Amino acid sequence: MSDQQADLEWRQDAIPVSTRFDDPYFSLDNGLAETRHVFLAGNDLPARFAPGFHIAELGFGTGLNLLTTWMAWDQAGAQGPLRFTSFEAFPMSADEMARALAAFPELGDYADRLVAAYREDTTLATLEGIEAQVVVGDARETLAAMDFEADAWFLDGFSPAKNPELWDEALLAQVGTHTKAGGTAATYTAAGFVRRNLAAAGFEVTRIPGFGRKRHMTQCVKPAA
Template sequence: MGDQHAELDWRDQAIPVSTRFDDPYFSLENGLAETRHVFLAGNDLPSRFAPGFHIAELGFGTGLNLLTAWMAWEQAGHAGPLTFTSFEAFPMTADEMARALAAFPEMGSYANRLVTAWAEDKTLSTLGGIHARVILGDARETLAAESFAADAWFLDGFSPAKNPELWDANLMAQVGAHTTSSGTAATYTAAGFVRRNLANAGFSVTRVPGFGRKRHMTTCVKAPA
């Protein structure tokens, strides 16, 4: 998968849109507010943060979700770094990432540090201040090889209608298997087949109000062992 990369168009010269999946990387209204609504609040964060907390993610994209979680972690004043593991099949370049993140000036030095580390190594081996790791390749193959259990999942693949592979039953089963007892997952989509796959993966699934014009999204809690 090493030769795979993002294929982008730019809307309003600022918002990256995947031409492969015909889907924007973040909300056309307010990407940062959507990330906070869907992935932080959807996983009951930052109130659940605790030492050693581990977030995992399907779809690294621009890195906005990592930055948002990292900032929230540091603002919450926890000792020690947050652990963040993400899976990405089609990474963008560092220049593309910098251009996309320019839409969020409040990310400031966090974004600069991410872009610098991304330019050096897309697995983020050189990024300090957070235990971050991006696993490149098809998550349907790479997640099964991992042994971690995440406390919270950010499920942020492109639209299930356009990228169904990242939401299929086998992959959602792997998400469930890589989640702690009573761990959580959240996603912007409320597609029926996604919710069914998550339920079959061992989660209690709830449809809740979405962000902006999106009526619904999905939150999940893994049943205790």
């Protein structure tokens, strides 16, 4: 478990905001729709789902991205296990997670199962139905020690202006190293230095329309070998 926990305040009594980074955990407009636009559509999902498909993520937060993907996987009738590896430096408590996810009744039983497993073990070792793992700690240290190549990345750290550490060149280079040839990455931000760092990490980087009030987002492909 991390020595540092999430520091939260709540807007509209429902939306968690990190006081450490002065940034909400999900869109003030519609967090579920944002996840579907940025991370699913941004990685051409669910069209690319295949047995053993592996998604990796920077910034686990409330677990919303995992839940949205898990539901899409089941609704698509995808076969075999879905793998989901997420990195989180400042985990929230199970009660905070439950309070945040209450904003999305559509997630129903998926959210209940996630919160119950997270309450037992923040690494999600007991969660059934998806091969999920939350790696707690500084991703700049933990990712380099991992041995996997993801099919798709969700880059969901707090705003690059407020949390530049999660978007630095060395960490995004590790993201590139831990991506299969032909794999993808997507993020809500179109900040210039983030796009440059992703290009330096070996991705072909494209700026596309963002969600809601965000004009642009970033979509990446690692060229096939």
